[in-house]
Amino acid sequence: MTAPTTTAAREGGRWIEQWDPEDETFWREKGERIATRNLVFSILSEHIGFSIWSLWSVMVLFMGPEYGVDAAGKFFLVAMPTLVGGILRVPYTFAVARFGGRNWTIISAATLLVPAVAAAAVMEPGTSYTTFMVVAALTGVGGGNFASSMTNINSFYPLRKKGWALGLNAGGGNIGVPVIQLIGLLVIGTAGAAHPRLVLAVYIPLIVVAAALSALFMDNLAPVRNDSGAAKEAARDAHTWIMSLLYIGTFGSFIGYSFAFGLVLQNQFDRTPLQAASLTFIGPLLGSLIRPVGGRLADTHGGAKITLWNFAAMAAATLVVVYASAQKSLPVFLAGFIALFVLSGLGNGATFKMIxxxxxxxxxxxxxxxxxxxxxxxxxxxxxxxxIGAVGALGGLGINLVFRESFARAHSGTPAFVSFLAFYAVCSAVTWAVYLRRARPAPAPAAEPDTDTHDPRPERQSAYADV
Incomplete structure (x- = not known):
C-alpha cells in the first residue's frame, strides 16, 4: 500500500507522519519531490558547515611572522577542528531523530555563528596561541553537521537511490572547503594578508540565510526515531569498524589533505601565502565535485569493487607524490596531490554507499x-x-599530526607520504579480503546441520560482494 504523507503541526513545525520511499508508487507520486527539496537545503547548510569547519586552513595563511606561530603550531591549529568535529559527529547523528531533521538543521546551522564570530574577534597579531586553539576547536561544530545531514538524507531516499543522493549531499557539503579557500584567495589577492576578517564578513550573513531557508523549506520525518538498541548493535557489528577504517582512507584523506595542503606548499616548496592560496582550492574542489560520481559508480557496479580499485589508484598517486617530494618537483607534486584529492572524493562516494x-x-x-x-x-x-563518519573525520586529525611530526623531524613531508602509502595498501587488502574475496564452497556437513554453529563466512562474503 502507498504510505500517505501528512505534514502535522507538531512541536517544532513541519512533520511528515508516514514515509515509505521503497514503495515505488509513493516515491513517484510524492516522495521524490519532497526528498529532493530536503536534499537541496541540506546541501546548502552542510556546505556552509564544511566551510566553517575548514576555516582555519584559510586563517593560517593570513598568519605571518607577526603572529608568532611556527609551522608545527599551524599544523596543530588546523588539526584541532578535525578532532572536535569527529567527536561531535556521534551526538549529531542521534540529534536528527531526537529533534527532527529540519529542526536540527536549523539549530546546527545557527550554531555556526559561534565560531565565525569568535574568529572575527580574535584574528589579529598579539592574540595568544591558546586563544587561537580554543577558537579553532569551536569550528569543529561544522564537522558535526555532516553526520546529521547524511543521517537525515539517508532516511529520505530508497536504497536504489542512496548512492547518488548521499554522494550529492556529501559532495555539495565538501565543496564548502574549496569555496572558503577561494574566498581566502580573493581576500589575500585584493585586500592583502592583513585582512582575515573579510572572510568572516562573507560567511556570517550566509549562516543566517541557511538557517532561515532550512526553517522555511525542510521537513522532519516522524518515523525516524532514536534507537539505542540499533546504536549498540551497530557498534558491536564488525562491519561498522571495518568501514570506519576504509572511511579514514577516503574521507580522512580528503579532509586531512584539504586542511594541510596550503601549509605543505608553504613549508615544502617555500610558497608565499598568496601562491599557496592560489593552488590550495583546486584539489578539494575536484574531490568534492567527483564524490557523487563515486556514489553513482557504486550504485551501478558495487561499492566494494569501486573502493578496491580506488585505493589501488590512491597508492599509485601517493608514489608519485613521494617521488616529487623527494625531488622537490612542484609540478609533479601538484599532479600527484590533486590526483589524491580526486580519488579520495571518488572513494568517499563509493564507501558511504556500501554502508x-x-x-x-x-x-x-x-x-x-x-x-x-x-x-x-x-x-x-x-x-x-x-x-563511521566520526572515525573517518578523525583520520583528518591523524594526517595533520603525521605532517606535523614529519616536518618537525625531517623538514619534509616525504616520510608522511610514505606512511600514507602503507595505509592505502592496508585498506586495499581489507576491502578485498572482507568484501570481494571469493568464498570456498562449504563442505557437506557430516551430521545434522546446526544453524546456531554454522560458519556464516561463505554466505557473508557472497552476500557482500555487490554492496
Whole structure:
C-alpha cells in the first residue's frame, strides 16, 4: 500500500507522519519531490558547515611572522577542528531523530555563528596561541553537521537511490572547503594578508540565510526515531569498524589533505601565502565535485569493487607524490596531490554507499524481506553512519599530526607520504579480503546441520560482494 504523507503541526513545525520511499508508487507520486527539496537545503547548510569547519586552513595563511606561530603550531591549529568535529559527529547523528531533521538543521546551522564570530574577534597579531586553539576547536561544530545531514538524507531516499543522493549531499557539503579557500584567495589577492576578517564578513550573513531557508523549506520525518538498541548493535557489528577504517582512507584523506595542503606548499616548496592560496582550492574542489560520481559508480557496479580499485589508484598517486617530494618537483607534486584529492572524493562516494548495502545484505541473510528488510537496513545503517563518519573525520586529525611530526623531524613531508602509502595498501587488502574475496564452497556437513554453529563466512562474503 502507498504510505500517505501528512505534514502535522507538531512541536517544532513541519512533520511528515508516514514515509515509505521503497514503495515505488509513493516515491513517484510524492516522495521524490519532497526528498529532493530536503536534499537541496541540506546541501546548502552542510556546505556552509564544511566551510566553517575548514576555516582555519584559510586563517593560517593570513598568519605571518607577526603572529608568532611556527609551522608545527599551524599544523596543530588546523588539526584541532578535525578532532572536535569527529567527536561531535556521534551526538549529531542521534540529534536528527531526537529533534527532527529540519529542526536540527536549523539549530546546527545557527550554531555556526559561534565560531565565525569568535574568529572575527580574535584574528589579529598579539592574540595568544591558546586563544587561537580554543577558537579553532569551536569550528569543529561544522564537522558535526555532516553526520546529521547524511543521517537525515539517508532516511529520505530508497536504497536504489542512496548512492547518488548521499554522494550529492556529501559532495555539495565538501565543496564548502574549496569555496572558503577561494574566498581566502580573493581576500589575500585584493585586500592583502592583513585582512582575515573579510572572510568572516562573507560567511556570517550566509549562516543566517541557511538557517532561515532550512526553517522555511525542510521537513522532519516522524518515523525516524532514536534507537539505542540499533546504536549498540551497530557498534558491536564488525562491519561498522571495518568501514570506519576504509572511511579514514577516503574521507580522512580528503579532509586531512584539504586542511594541510596550503601549509605543505608553504613549508615544502617555500610558497608565499598568496601562491599557496592560489593552488590550495583546486584539489578539494575536484574531490568534492567527483564524490557523487563515486556514489553513482557504486550504485551501478558495487561499492566494494569501486573502493578496491580506488585505493589501488590512491597508492599509485601517493608514489608519485613521494617521488616529487623527494625531488622537490612542484609540478609533479601538484599532479600527484590533486590526483589524491580526486580519488579520495571518488572513494568517499563509493564507501558511504556500501554502508546501507551492507546492512541490507545482513537483513536478507537473516531471512527478512520487503519493507521489513528495508526497515532493518535503514535502522542499522543510520546508526552506523554516525560512528563511521566520526572515525573517518578523525583520520583528518591523524594526517595533520603525521605532517606535523614529519616536518618537525625531517623538514619534509616525504616520510608522511610514505606512511600514507602503507595505509592505502592496508585498506586495499581489507576491502578485498572482507568484501570481494571469493568464498570456498562449504563442505557437506557430516551430521545434522546446526544453524546456531554454522560458519556464516561463505554466505557473508557472497552476500557482500555487490554492496
Amino acid at each position: 546501507p548495502g551492507i546492512f541490507q545484505a545482513k537483513a536478507l541473510a537473516r531471512g527478512l524481506a520487503g519493507e521489513e528488510a528495508a526497515s532493518y537496513g535503514r535502522r542499522l545503517s543510520g546508526a552506523a553512519m554516525g560512528l
